[in-house]
Amino acid sequence: MSVLTETASRVPRTPGLWDRMSNDARFLALIFLLPAIVVLTCVVLYPFAYALVLSFQDKSPGIPGRFIGFSNYITLLKDPDFIQTLANTAWYTVIAVVIKFLIGLASAIVLNQDRPFNNVYRTVLFIPWAIPTVVCALIWEWVFNEFNGLLNIVLVNLGFIDHGIAWLAEPKLAMWAVIAVVVWSGTPFYTMHFLAGLQAIPKDLYEAAEIDGAGVVQKFWNVTIPSMLPVFTITVMLSTVFTATGITVVNILTNGAPAGLTQILPNESYNVTSAGQMGLGSAINMVMFPFLVLVIIVLTRRLLKDGNN
Template sequence: MSSTTIRRGSAPPRASFFERLSQSRNGLGFLFMLPAAIFLLCFLTYPLGLGVWLGFTDAKIGRSGIFIGLENYEYLMRDRVFWMSVFNTVFYTAIASILKFGLGLWLAVILNENLPCKSLFRAIILLPWVVPTVLSALAFWWIYDAQFSVISYVLMKWGWISAPINFLGDPWNARLSVIAANVWRGIPFVAISLLAGLQTVPASLHEAAALDGATSWQRFRRITLPLLTPIIAVVMTFSVLFTFTDFQLIYVLTKGGPVNATHLMATLSFQRGIPGGALGEGAAIAVAMVPFLLAAILFSFFGLQRRKWQQGGSD
């Protein structure tokens, strides 16, 4: 009797650490995120740290180099080609992102209407995004060919021009040409993402506004656009990041030419670091891109904060 009483009155066995972790919602979240965190630590954090370190050295291909402080950055401050790449990168990113947003939003609004074969149109619009970048660049390289450009051929047939356009041989023509290629590739991502956001806008809000006499533009401006703000912030942040760090499209089309007119910071970093052999200098150019990328991330953060304010949320 006494042993049975003691057994019944004793405290239940304490759960193990793994049992408590599996029963905790935060613990399960931690377990699910752990593989991704390890992956990011190994394949992103380490290369980033190594790149920052190389930027402070005079490392060359085949030689580890020594610590030289800010000499690479001081050299870049006096390098005309570097500043041209900064201008090209900002110009390329700004113009391409604005065009992708405007055209993508326009397409999203059209695809949100009750159109026949709407699913087919959505699938077709995705094609530029799913085609490999190098294949797209090769197609545009043919379209922009100095002698056999299909654009020049059509315009000459129409009598609009008398000679083929030198798309990739003239500095400003080359800048605008690569922007056009980037916009063609990037519009589907923006359009489909914003279309998903448009489908979450309650139809009852538009119906109520229409009953109050609001026009289509007023409903779009006062209802749709504010509700799309957080999605626009996130989508455009990714779009800016993809555009700012673009490498494949530029490298295949122009390799930074003519006369460095289309060099972005990413392509210049590669050219100086790999074919040029100056790993330290190339790493310094790559590190110089970080402040711009952080600015894009902050843009997304404040867009999400605005969404919380609209919803009356609080931390």
């Protein structure tokens, strides 16, 4: 009897379900990712899916939605004002991102140099980014005021103009005024990322370039730019999304005036939804979504290509 008991104790035990799952790396990865998946589903996926379904409905607050297919999209694409808004959004986003990129890169290069009180300069430069967007827009609304705005007062006292200019009401100036505010508040975002990227470039690369006889311009094009490409890609991608989807500056400064020349898609969606046309407002957002996805895909592929190289 004891021999049988000893033999049975030596037989290996068949692993149970929990033993197999606890040793499965994929199962453990799923367990660790589950909180993030739940948050993304509740905060991102569900609202997006609901907005997509809503865009195919005739929906008003407090009234059940009625499925109308692509009618909202057809209505938008047949509306000349919406086409103008779409063009405004593209122009506003591209110009703002390009200007922020150029100023941010120039500022980062200057701040990357060793000089007295450099930390003070960096702190002052980052202040616009620390100011809440609503406060920033309200400040600039006063600066651009036609009658007692700071900009007009300074220009009149210096003799550059004879009377105040309605910066936010002039058709040729309004969009540039809005872009100026977006650039002022958003450029520190570029400067911060570019400065971190510049400081991460090994000094050995510049020393090797100097040994090869490279000057300042050659070192910039052959060392700085290639080393900064991943930083450029990520920063531009994030800034493009932030700029194209932000409504605060336009909503406070002009709300699309004059004559819709400063209207952009997010602000248009907000106004339409506030008027009770929830389905049409969701359709406006869905029209903008493919363009943002295209930008993200192109820049991400560029980033992955640089990483592989």
